[in-house]
Amino acid sequence: MKRSFIAVAAVIALLVSGLTLGAAPEQAAAADARDFNPGNIISDDLFFDGGQMSAPQVQAFLNSRVSSCRSGYTCLKDYRQITPNRGAVSGRCGAYTGGNESAADIIARVGAACGISQKALIVLLEKEQSLITDDWPSARQYRSAMGYGCPDTADCDTEYYGFFNQVYAAALQFKNYAANPTRWNHIAGRVNSIRFNPNANCGSSAVYIQNQATAGLYNYTPYQPNASALANLYGTGDGCGAYGNRNFWRIFTDWFGPTTSRGAMAIDNAYQNAGGVNGYLGAAVTGYNAITANGGGIVRGFAGGAIAWSAPLGAYALSGDIRNYYNTRGGVSGALGWPASDMNTVTANGGGKVQAFAGGAVAYSAAGGFTILGSIRTHFNQLGGIGGSFGWPVSEEICASGTCRQEFQGGLVYNSASYGSRSVSGAMLTAYKAAGGMGGTLGLPVTSAIAIADNGGGTVQAFEKGAITIATNGAAQLLQGDVRNAFNASGGIAGPLGWPTGAQSCGGDGTCTQAFAGGSVIFSAAKGGFSIPTSIMTPYTAAGGTTGSLGWPQTGPIPLNGGIVQAFEGGAIAWNASTGGFPIQGVVRTFFNARGGIGGSLGWPTGAASCVSGVCTQSFQGGVVVVQSDGTGAVLQPQIAAAYTQAGGQSGALGAPTGSSVAISGSTSGWVNAFVNGAIAWTATTGAAVLTGEIRAFYNTKGGVTGPLGWPTANQTCTGDGTCTQTFQGGTIQWSPATGGSVK
Incomplete structure (x- = not known):
């Protein structure tokens, strides 16, 4: 050709x-x-x-x-x-x-x-x-x-x-x-x-x-x-x-660069990055040697070390103490496999050198060279690695009966078939030993110590039969058994209870309590365990606690629409930051729940219930509930409810409400509520006014609030001869037994 x-x-x-x-x-x-x-x-x-x-x-x-x-x-x-x-x-x-x-x-x-x-x-x-x-x-x-x-x-x-x-x-x-x-x-x-x-x-x-x-x-x-x-x-x-x-x-x-493979090219690039012939590796002493072990790659030797390349990891230099130690472990053909990083100098915790490999890492410090492998290495890195609190390894990994352990400057990391790799160190280790260590009531660790920033911060470590918590500037506390379960159900450390502030205390009847920064947990064998945040505990205590009308909790605190709700045997307590916490009980609770509860139009309670002669009244964000003993009731718009109370409520002239407040739109918008013996109308412009008797009847013939007279601007006044007068936006109605009603 x-x-x-x-x-x-x-x-x-x-x-x-x-x-x-x-x-x-x-x-x-x-x-x-x-x-x-x-x-x-x-x-x-x-x-x-x-x-x-x-x-x-x-x-x-x-x-x-x-x-x-x-x-x-x-x-x-x-x-x-x-x-x-x-x-x-x-x-x-x-x-x-x-x-x-x-x-x-x-x-x-x-x-x-x-x-x-x-x-x-x-x-x-x-x-x-x-x-x-x-x-x-x-x-x-x-x-x-x-x-x-x-x-x-x-x-x-x-x-x-x-x-x-x-x-x-x-x-x-x-x-x-x-x-x-x-x-x-x-x-x-x-x-x-x-x-x-x-x-x-x-x-x-x-x-x-x-x-x-x-x-x-x-x-x-x-x-x-x-x-x-x-x-x-x-x-x-x-x-x-x-x-x-x-x-x-x-x-x-x-x-x-090299024509034989990308690996040789990568080795050359790494060599130049290391300073080439004038760098610490010096002159090349071998060619590009292909090695098939551990997936295969290429190695080239230099006077001061070597560069090894593999396709998935890239090309990295090997030199000094780490290279010597690495070669005693089989080099690229050993369990560590191909390098995954260059050697890095770390000054933390006394200083030394670290290099990553496909199968683990080698750390070399004053204590010597040690391999960090597998799950222990993964967990060690999660703890901050060499620069973290655990520092440099001081022993090789030791395995027996399915459990491996390795010592570091700052503590112990071990791996078991049941729980994987876990660590214990510092003050947590001290508290753990005080509780009997692995042979004590807590058993084996199932997590390492975990820093949690919530509620002021601290550290938590879980064990087979409990946990140890150390809040910032706080002492170590144990969490165990049913009290711990109830605490976790409430959201744990990040929930409203926050960090434990005391040890668990149990009475002879099997009732256990433990105090927390944000409330308490109570437990009995008969009733179970429940957490109660301070926001709920305050109104619960005011209602008599476990011996009051609310009785024992039936659920833990439930976050809902920016607040908290907790159910009890005799009702519930609902709390949010803007309204506070109040019990909802009996017919009011039934009526409230039928209208969507907290997520419905009534929203959060803004006061406690008041019951007189079987009629209960309780204010909510969306209005005032008036409920009869048979469960029928109505929702009054707040200003109408205030006027209703001023008029004597159900025992006054108006009697019981016949329905809930109705919004009326128009040139002036407002609310109207009908009662057995009258009505109350309210707008932001005119305020609340009571409509009763003949003036109300005559007013309705003129179109009521949507007619030419508009909204009432004051309550009616009557003289001794039975003549009554009431002012409206569009005029004044006067009614007398002799002449009937007229507009002036």
Whole structure:
């Protein structure tokens, strides 16, 4: 398909005439001939990746190779041409829409369309015609830019002349190689005889070609470098040398890093980040060694350490005491596996070094090196790791009978099949030991100490049979049994009760109590355990507590609509911050619940109930409830309720309400409530007024509050002869037994 040796001869001629292939790149990890592998010149993942560079990235790279062109010449960084449209080639290249494009556009878009690395295309352009670094390229270099259609034994085929044609045809050809791999002379996955030179007398050697990209390069340029070509990596060797594939590998390595895998490239990047040859790792002492253990990866040794790379984790350096300890644990083949971070120096808790690995972490301090593994490591990190209160490990993990434990500066972390990894430390450990430790009434820890910010903050740790709490500036307290259950049902530390302020106390009758910052918990074997917050406890105590009309609680406090409700045997107490707390009992509670309770129109109680002669009255946000002993009742709008009370309530002239207050809309809006012997009408403008007797009847014939008289502005007044008068927005009604009613 193309020539190789003739192309090399042309390169030599260019060197003699003053052109160069480009100065050795400014990459610190320059190509080393010892790394050249004739069976794996470049890996498939690097070669067949059409998304490695965008057009702007290609342009920036071209600009970096040539600062300025010689006068009268067009360098590749400035080259443009009109490109044609190309239809999709099934299984090889996608459709290409042409236009007025730069060389960078063509390289980027052909690479994307055909799935060929833009980096590989750039290197091929340099290998074949030095177009990337040449500052005075000729028309011939552009017409045969990729050496495509240029056999060793004849001139180039004119059908493929032109920069776009060359780039596209070469990219398509590499996909042709891949689409029909057994049709060509060099086949991946087999041992191939590959010559050193077009001259058969120069000999050949057997090469196992490891991948398709390498096979494609040999099909494109069918020679490998001999020892002399590798010994003079940036020059020429003896008469049997061939340089096409050597130059491809060398240029790619110098410009873009290792060709063998992303791992080698990542190792080089990590090496440069560590200072390269002048850094703490020093010079390389090995090549890139593939290791299959623990999922596989690559390791390269240096004078001062090593860098290990794995696909899921990346490349990280290994050095010093941690590296030595890591190697005693099997290195990358051991239980720790591949490194997951660089070594970090930590100054906390006396200082030391830490490095993460796939299977755990290694911590090295004055106490020595120790591994932190699995669940214990996870839990240790949740506690703040090395910089937290537990500090550095002082022992290896010790396991027996299904339970593992590890000691740290600040406490103990252990793992069991029943409870996973848990820790005990500091003041919590002191309190735990005082309660008998693992063999005491609390049993094994089931959580580690947990900091809680609620209600002033503190620390809590749960055990098999209870918990220990330490409030900020408070003493350690135990929570156990039914009292603890009732406390947790109320919301625990974050709930209204907050932190315990005393120890649990139990009487001979089995009744237990415990005080908390926000209330109390009571328990008896007969009634069960309940928590009562202070907001509920105050009105509960005022109502007689457990011996009063409310009796024992039936539920814990229930958060509802911004407040709290708690049910008792004889009723409920409802509380919120704006109204306070009040009991709701008997017929009032039944009536209240039938209207939606707290979430209904009545809302929260604003006062306690008052019952007289079997009629109970209680005020709520949404009105005043008046309930008869038979359960019938009404809801009075608050101002109407106040006027009703002033008029003597149910024992007054109005008698019992016949229904609830009704809102009336109009030019003036307000409320009206009917009673057995009259009504009360109220607006914010006119206030509340009582309507009774003949004036009320006459007023209703005039349309009532929606008629021309509008709303009453005062109560009626009557004289001794029975004449009554009442003022309204639209006039005054006067009524007498002699004349009846009239409007004035």
